[in-house]
Amino acid sequence: MSLRQLPFQDPGVPDVRSGFRFLLWLEKRQLRGQLTAAAWGTLLMASIALFPAAVGLAVQAVVDHSGRRLALSGGLMLALGGLSALGDTMLHRTAVTNWITAAARVQQLLSRKTVELGSVLTRQVAAGEIVTVGAGDVEKIGWFVEAFARFTSAFVATIGIAVALAFYQPELGLMVAAAIPVLALAVLPLLPAATKRADVQREKAGKATELASDTVAGLRVLRGIGGEELFLDRYRKASQEVRTAAVHSARMWALISAVQVVLPGLLLVGVAWYGAVLALDGRISVGELVTVYGTVAFLMFPLRHFEEIAMAWSFSRPSAKRAARVLALVRGVEPDAAPSLPSAPSAGVSPSGDLYDPETGLLAPAGRLTAVVCGDPDAAGRLADRLGGHSPDRVAGQSSVLLGGTALDELPLAAARAAVLVQDKDPVLLSGTLHELLDVPSSGNVSSTDALTAAQCGDVLQALAQASVDDSGDPMRTRITERGRSLSGGQRQRLALARSLVADPEALVLDEPTSAVDSHTEARIARGLKEIRADRTTVVFTSSPLLLDRCDLVVFIADGSVAATGTHHELLRGDQRYRAVVTRETEEPAGVAAAVVTGGVTAAVPAAVSAEGPSVVPSGAAENTRIEESA
Template sequence: MCWGLLHFAGIAGLSVGAGLAVQAVIDRSGGRLAFAGGFIALCGAAISIGDTMLHRTAVTNWITAAARVQQLLARKTAQLGAALTRRVAAGEVVAVSTGDVEKIGWFVEALSRFLAAVIAIVLICIGLVLYLPELGTLVAVGVPVLAVAVLPLLPRAAQRADVQREKAGKATELASDTVAGLRVLRGIGGEELFLGRYRAASQEVRKAAVRSARMWSLISAIQVLLPGIMLISVIWYGARLVLDGRIEVGGLVTVYSAVTLLLFPLRHFEEIAMAYSFSRPSAKRAARVLSLERTAFEDERGGLDDARPTGELYDPATGLRAPSGLLTAVVCGDPDAAGRLAERLGGHAADEEKSASVLLGGVALDDLPLDAARASVLVQDKDPVLLSGTLTELLDIPASGAVDPEKALAAAQCGDVLDALIQASVDGSGDPMRSRITERGRSLSGGQRQRLALARSLVTDPEVLVLDEPTSAVDSHTEARIAQSVKELRAGRTTVVFASSPLLLDHADRVVFIHEGQVSAVGLHRELVRDDPGYRAVVTRETEDEQSETAAEQRQIMTPASARAREEIEESA
């Protein structure tokens, strides 16, 4: 704001210097002309320095504001973890962290220049009133009218800008979802369908942008028309005063120049209105993301030290127990319920969940510091993300050190993945650990990405590892080998696997069947398949007719035995 005041003061001083120079020429005063020339040169230096530093500090404010909002969003994303995408669409998060932060920064830097322009206009109007009351009063009355003339149009312009922002956010979300699922869309031939949807959304954004631009062009036209009318009025009235001998020619030149240069700071009124209208929806979205909180970790310092508990993992809400050191498989009929339960076991409970916290060794995860809880229980969801970089960088993560990357890759059956990385290597080293993985691992198949993510989780070697459908994208032979290898590698550690594949369930130390949010049965896979119809229906994908046939067959098998039992009882009697 201070640099802006210096800049506008230099601009306002030009009008004074021009008036002094003209009057000095009329009066044939060389001394006053030299003084006017020196004063104009001083104003030029003030304009040069003020404009340069104003631009420098304004850009700094813009970048700083945008970067700090991005930092806050990054910290909030890291704090919320998997709970973020359940409450806010991924496209909206992308829009907030890219385009929205720039508009917030724009308003921050425009605000200081606007304040400088307001102060400069007030001082110039006061100076003109004191210098030439006849013309200064006209200017002092006309300038506020110019400043507020467009206020009635701003609500409509802001509304159109909000509509444009909303449609642009939806288009961005649709585009990000389409790109993320491009491989699947190509497989089912749905590219044209989604392309048509994005084309329609893009055209809606274009139409909304045109409607918004029309309103802003009208505002800009008014900002040009009204100052022009005021400038003509000042010239006409000032010329009448000069002809009547009430003011000097130099005074008219001074006022005319001041009014002309006032049009420059008046432009900031239009800019601040545009910046406010465009940044307000952006700020609302950013505030909505930043206001999200985790009930499990409202106080990251918690009531306990950073010690990591060990022992049995217990969920009071469902009754699920995962004994320490065993591989526990969990079967749920609803995949969405399984995903929510997996997140809950890692302390990723949503705000609306009011049930008691999950316990690890009798210690509530909610009472642990965030870092300690995440180090104790690691949750790998069914759609893990692979960041771009080399395989070494992918596996270079905080870990206990007990499991090296080679063992983890072998347990996850990543041999074909390593071969593919060697073939795709560009440095010719033949070392798969130095080969680069593209963003989200798009150069790999779904099964290869899934196994690399599993290897990354195994390298971490947490006290409790929760895996949600870790082998859903691999073939049955590979799945069986992965189940056996993970069980051997995680010996002595607690592992919870959400799955419905018999190959994986058969390797579990114990299987827990959850029905309607509660533990329904516990045992080995083969026992539950034989004795529990609900479990068998989920695992074997039996239809209702098939369940009825199975029950009838069991009754037929049991009937002769029951008849013999009744005969033995009658004979004994």
């Protein structure tokens, strides 16, 4: 295929049952390109292999003093030189095209899988392994696809030369034919050890990459606690382990290369010696000796491709295995294992209504702001993912989350993403301008200005305006660094919230959207969120009283199911476990609900008083508010 056709309209559905099957599927998808490259490679090797025959004819013509045959030999050499130049050029072009198209196909498959899984991907596969697959493994898989076509042409050329020599000069030809299998298979005993060493190198390289990415991601925290040198020493150690493993692996491949040079060299010496004996005895002519010698010397060229395909297979096999493992991941149960659920709406119709999770019994009424309080943060994160249709841990028989009675698992991926948006507790800001950050698929009903206002991003806009490099003072044109590292945690969190609000999905799920902001900003965000999401289904996972007080409904999850529902004040008065989670209370006497701070003196008061009294200081606000006793 032409590179102009990239990217593929449809990269296909890969066979991910194993790394070998994935490579086989990839070869089948590019069969036409492989056959074309093999044909050009065969032309190249045939023209080079015939060149010694032309030289032998020229030598014999000189010996026989035949000018006509010498001229014919010269013309034949010119023709073979032109064919070899054409074959070499076209082989390189088609082989590189095969490499690029194979790598592009794998990258598209990985990108599609990444989009499909979303944030669930890094919970199933380590970040370092994803980086390794997306960068190094794609290149190695493409290398195998490219090398396989050259190996095919080299194999055909080697067999053809052995048969031709056996007919052309039986005594020397049979000797060469018997030696070729030994030359081709001599490196096989060394391949397992070389493959093992290469696997160790890749494993250590993957761990070093993961350590580097984790260190860079947490650099701000490391600087705060003075841990840069500790992690730098760890990375130095990991890097040295990778270097040692690479040298250990290179030694084995150097040995394989040496074997591929020494054995054909010994064959060449043997052919020269035995051929000279035959020539002295008059059993072969000088021209025949030159032809056989030149042809055997040429054999070193295709035999090099045997070594290359062995290396390519050794490196691409684990790479294909890792790629197949990532591509085999699914975001929920398999379609044939899914339980019987209501039919999905027709294409183009977005579902709406109550958001319901049958596993926990959580019901978020349509058009209302619902808060979910869960004592276990990990369980809250899993529930948030499940509400968005991401349920990697769900097994067959468990029901999917329903939106307006429609199972999210039965919706097309694009429709499910448009209907429900989940913002996790650690949202990622990609590098780019603020305008690009907020340029996301949306309903068009919420402007970026309104979203930024609701998310209380005024100070963020001022900071971005001051950091503008084009002197325009326009914060929308200011570039945000990768993952928003130039911003504070609270600023990143508010920009991510604004991005989610601009999208304006039918149902919005926010996991701890204000955990990194102060109490005054959090109170304003709570008010802005309720206003901008009026008549839209919104679920907020939080234990902050400032947010809980603004919600229409609060659902308390305990032991994996709904334990209580009501308003924030109702649950404070009526549920001891809820009160313990929200106010961070430890065990206390019955009837005592909170601490009232008056003039710097703390006193226990009955629950009926503390639940409504304005002097109650919840833990979320108490972290940011201090009442000091006046002098």
